[in-house]
Amino acid sequence: MDILTSQIRSDFNKAHLRASLSRFFGFLLGRPVELMSFDEIKEKLPIGVPVYRGTETIKLEQIVGSLNRHHEFDRAFRPFRSISAERWQSVNRAFYEGVGLPAIVLYQVGEVYFVVDGHHRVSVARKQGQVFIDAEIREFKTSCNITSKSNVNDLELSCPNWK
Numbered sequence: 001m002d003i004l005t006s007q008i009r010s011d012f013n014k015a016h017l018r019a020s021l022s023r024f025f026g027f028l029l030g031r032p033v034e035l036m037s038f039d040e041i042k043e044k045l046p047i048g049v050p051v052y053r054g055t056e057t058i059k060l061e062q063i064v065g066s067l068n069r070h071h072e073f074d075r076a077f078r079p080f081r082s083i084s085a086e087r088w089q090s091v092n093r094a095f096y097e098g099v100g101l102p103a104i105v106l107y108q109v110g111e112v113y114f115v116v117d118g119h120h121r122v123s124v125a126r127k128q129g130q131v132f133i134d135a136e137i138r139e140f141k142t143s144c145n146i147t148s149k150s151n152v153n154d155l156e157l158s159c160p161n162w163k
Contacts, residue, residue: 008089015127019078036065038114050138055103057132065114077123091120103134110146
């Protein structure tokens with residue numbers, strides 16, 4: 001095994017271990033650790049139809065949820081499941097080798113974003129210390145102020161239109 005392959009595996013194992021620890025401590029402390037679910041937000045908030053905004057560079061910290069994989073990553077986008085190791089490691093290899101990857105696809109609601117496509121790219125970017133990422137954005141308008149610090153319980157109390 002070469003040094004790069006060893007580093008890539010080590011990166012995944014550390015990220016996976018930290019996700020497992022965050023889940024454990026989140027359970028003990030009663031804090032949500034999973035990503036927010038776009039489906040739950042859409043179901044409980046009156047949001048309009050998506051408006052295509054094009055490709056932009058956004059802060060990774062504003063990505064707080066997922067369209068369909070919110071159970072697979074923690075709030076810091078570390079992978080809970082080792083089943084995604086191969087995909088995660090291939091994206092990480094591309095990072096180390098300087099291979100350009102396509103922009104991720106996001107839904108925007110309020111000030112935050114939900115990943116439609118690119119979960120592993122977000123996870124690796126955060127692990128590697130990136131601050132920004134290129135993303136193709138579709139925005140859903142809402143009157144509710146959703147921020148990167150929000151969780152579903154907060155939204156129930158602070159959003160007048162919450163169902």
